[in-house]
Amino acid sequence: MRLSQQLFVTLREEPADAEVRSHALMARAGFILKLGAGLYVYGPMMWRVLRKIEQIVREEHDRIGCQELLMPAVQPRELWDESGRWERYVNDGILFNFRDRKGSEVCLGPTHEEVITHFVRKQVQSWKQLPTTLYQIQTKFRDEIRPRFGLMRGREFIMKDAYSFDANEEGMKDSYAMMRQVYRNIFSRCGLRFTPVEADSGAIGGSGSEEFMVDAETGEDAIAVCHEIGYAANIEKAVSQISAPAGEPEKVEMHKEPTPGAKTCEDLLKLFPDLGVERLLKTVLYEAVWEDREQTIAVMCRGDRELNEVKLLNHLDALNLELADEKLVRSVTGAEPGFAGPIGLRDDVRLLADTSVEGVQGFLCGGNETDTHWLDVWFGRDLEQPETADFGVVQSGDTTVCGKGKIEITRGIEVGHIFQLGTKYSEAMDASFLDENQKKLPLWMGCYGIGVSRVAASAIEQNHDEGGMIWPLPIAPYQVLIVQMKAGAEEQDALCAELEKELEARGVDVLVDDRKKVNPGAKFKDADLIGIPLRIVVGRDAGERRVEWSPRSGGDKEVVTAEEALARVSAAVEAASSVRDSE
């Protein structure tokens, strides 16, 4: 392919709205163009990258016998009413929904559990048809609350979603395990450094789930890891052990303390420096919403710990959880915000506590009275210890549950998520089969998603430098870039044409920068920016069939013969194609 014949535009300056490197570089290089918040045109170069990723995804799925299909993006509401998810998705505001000309409600699919379940309930009747796994690669639509970071969180993005169907739980787990390995293979082949982590399954539901996190500081997700014992979990899901505060406090009678203006733990510590932050219990108020009701929830938590709203939401089995606003705080506590406590809350408030409060005695807590806290409060003596459960956020330095490791917090980009759904959808939508004994049983499902466009962005987040992107070879838009110093010079023209032809004959994707009237400096800058991993510079030594070998990822530039350059390309392509993950 000749660059001179392509529409190829690069910018010298970055677009002002790009926050992360992948976004800035892809925009500068003309790989993407913003159409609106979270909406992007994938330019020709970008599309090549996406197709390469898709190809890897297809190969790895097909290898274990998955079948590709394609479902509609437009989905009728009725299907979503069957699974019970329409209300939730509409309430969350994430659904692009509208009415068609007949007035029927439809949405643009944010995910396809309903449609695939419908497809399978129509197609599958017998245990003999199981197990089966189907997948598609398609545009998904989600009206994200806050789209950001270019392709990282778009409102329209390319996703691979797969769904497995088994006759029983063991079968589902087998399918899940196979898919887990497929995912490892895919991300390894894409040249990503990643960590699989235990995850919360959120709106999709089901029993177990894992996310595949690309290691990156700019990632939106925090993950808790312990390398010694091999633990890794999304912070939403992560668990740890923490020790109770040391020392037995004096058994003083509970009493009120004036704490004017002291609304935060920090303020209170200044007033009671000897108390220790562990003996300061905060009480956080939430409004929980279920399908048929709502309730104010007060949750106690140790001063040095944070509350995990995902764990709380799951415990309550609520649809939504919101921090109480000031008005609600006043109504429930009778005090200004900042002085909420467990004693004397309005009767209808449900009081819970994080496990971090266990073993804490003689503590300080809010007085439910402006500028007042209770001090020397004891559970069992002054108030019953509320129902406790793990509502805490794991912190760096915590001990792992097994007691043998220390937890470290890192960040990652979620590029894949796999779920054991169980029979949640098959039961709700009556997707069943007949077993050997003519018994009607629900299908056991798994579902598996990969953000294809996000994989591309993550690859750049992980692989770039000052000059631009550095694509991993297997997903690079082209594998080789031949930079011709002076287009039109006879010897260079001839050698470039020869190299291009030979590489194409070997099945290598090659791009020749044969643009005229573009200076060498500009060509080098563009080459660095678009990040084609292998590069051959054809310049003044073309007559002697000598070229410069200068891989994008650095390393020493070297003058070699044309034949040697070809051999090096073949070797690099060969090496990259043999990458497989082995766990």
Added chain:
RNA sequence: CGGGGAGUGGCGCAGCCUGGUAGCGCACCUGCUUUGGGAGCAGGGAGUCGCAGGUUCAAAUCCUGUCUCCCCGACCA
């Protein structure tokens, strides 16, 4: 949804406070020279200043509304 910020040639920005009819760099077009790390000179094209109202002799500039985009937060009491 709350808070903050921004919309001026394709891109990045200045001008706005203190109203007087739009400018810089890059990119683009033409010509000549140049050709191993974003070339030089000369000439040229391109913006109803997001949109709608209002104030004024006069609005990119002041006022009101509206749309869009970006950032922070959906935060600890």
